[in-house]
Amino acid sequence: xSFCNLLESWYLSVNRDLPWRKNxxxxxxxxxxxxxxxxxxxxxxxxxxxFLENFPTVADLANADESLVxxxxxxxxxxxxxxxxxxxAKLIMEEYNGEFPSTYIELMKLKGVGDYTASAIxxxxxxxxxxxxxxxxxxxxARYFGISTPINSTQGIKEFKQxxxxxxxxxxxxxxxxxxxxxxxxxxxxxxxxxxxxxxAGGCEALKKNSINQLPVKDKKIKIKKKYFNFxxxxxxxxxxxxxxxxxxxxWQNLYQFPLLESDNTLDLEALVERADFNELFEGDVxxxxxxxxxxxxxxxxxxxLHTQFWVVEAASGHSxxxxxxxxxxxxxxxxxxxxxxxxxxxxxxxI
Numbered sequence: 001x002s003f004c005n006l007l008e009s010w011y012l013s014v015n016r017d018l019p020w021r022k023n024x025x026x027x028x029x030x031x032x033x034x035x036x037x038x039x040x041x042x043x044x045x046x047x048x049x050x051f052l053e054n055f056p057t058v059a060d061l062a063n064a065d066e067s068l069v070x071x072x073x074x075x076x077x078x079x080x081x082x083x084x085x086x087x088x089a090k091l092i093m094e095e096y097n098g099e100f101p102s103t104y105i106e107l108m109k110l111k112g113v114g115d116y117t118a119s120a121i122x123x124x125x126x127x128x129x130x131x132x133x134x135x136x137x138x139x140x141x142a143r144y145f146g147i148s149t150p151i152n153s154t155q156g157i158k159e160f161k162q163x164x165x166x167x168x169x170x171x172x173x174x175x176x177x178x179x180x181x182x183x184x185x186x187x188x189x190x191x192x193x194x195x196x197x198x199x200x201a202g203g204c205e206a207l208k209k210n211s212i213n214q215l216p217v218k219d220k221k222i223k224i225k226k227k228y229f230n231f232x233x234x235x236x237x238x239x240x241x242x243x244x245x246x247x248x249x250x251x252w253q254n255l256y257q258f259p260l261l262e263s264d265n266t267l268d269l270e271a272l273v274e275r276a277d278f279n280e281l282f283e284g285d286v287x288x289x290x291x292x293x294x295x296x297x298x299x300x301x302x303x304x305x306l307h308t309q310f311w312v313v314e315a316a317s318g319h320s321x322x323x324x325x326x327x328x329x330x331x332x333x334x335x336x337x338x339x340x341x342x343x344x345x346x347x348x349x350x351x352i
Contacts, residue, residue, distance in 0.1 A: 003200070004169045004176055010199050011179030014186065019048060021178070026100040026125040027058045033117045034085055038078045047076055059098055062089035070255060070332035077335055079251060084112025102126045115161070124174035131164035132177040136184025142216035143188060146205025150219045222303055229308040230267055231337065232259040233292070233344070234281060236317055242281065243331055244321040251301070256331040266296065272311060287314040292344060299336045310340050
């Protein structure tokens, strides 16, 4: 059997029962693929259902307020995915009269859709002969064919795409693409792959050369930057808190957050109260200042680590972004802020 046929045969025997595979609706497949770009299936499934419940069609998503889209996305991270979903839904309604693009070339015009996502939707929903290449596929191909070209290099991206396309010998490209992705996720896993039961073991170059753990190869990771965040959780006597919309570009664009003071290193109380931007938040005397987390929370992103402290301050304020505490849960916030809100007892703090 060919490489392609072996994978399709394996797939039919262990096919995962995933909700977005119930039909070939391009809207639901697109939604699932965007959610799963940076999210595990176990976590992403609940969000997939939540989005379809709130936005059953692409028109519903296009007509939604961005604030609701971001709120429903809360906890998944990489919020640009949600903004791109919303933007592209509007584009589909305006430029394609509500009809989902049906070719790889047209799908690539959607914001947030790259080669992998366009290939997945085009093959699964429209039977286009275009191969997917994601992290799982890179791993399977690198090991089976013994390829040491770095997968995150320009040469590697081109080489693996060409190889993947050449292996697409089937009348059902969507099924094959799902097969090779599942094979990487379930069989040819990053750590401790099950080589003893692998249907591809007979032809696997990495297994022959005992190089499973060395493949695939990646160029050195980018240098991780450290940032130091100080969120000021201001509690006023009339049970309000400052929550501001984050403007401009960035991963938290249009999300809400407590006043944020960035610093060059970890701040102590003395250094905090000496800052002018800290004192600008209040009117008159500060009743109390307490550090909520004695140990910094380190929020790890792909390119930076955020060393974060939350300072709880009781004081009067005339800030323009004061909101009632009871409405706090209705705002879309970054995961870091959400974690604090879940951990902090606002009712107890306000018992003065």
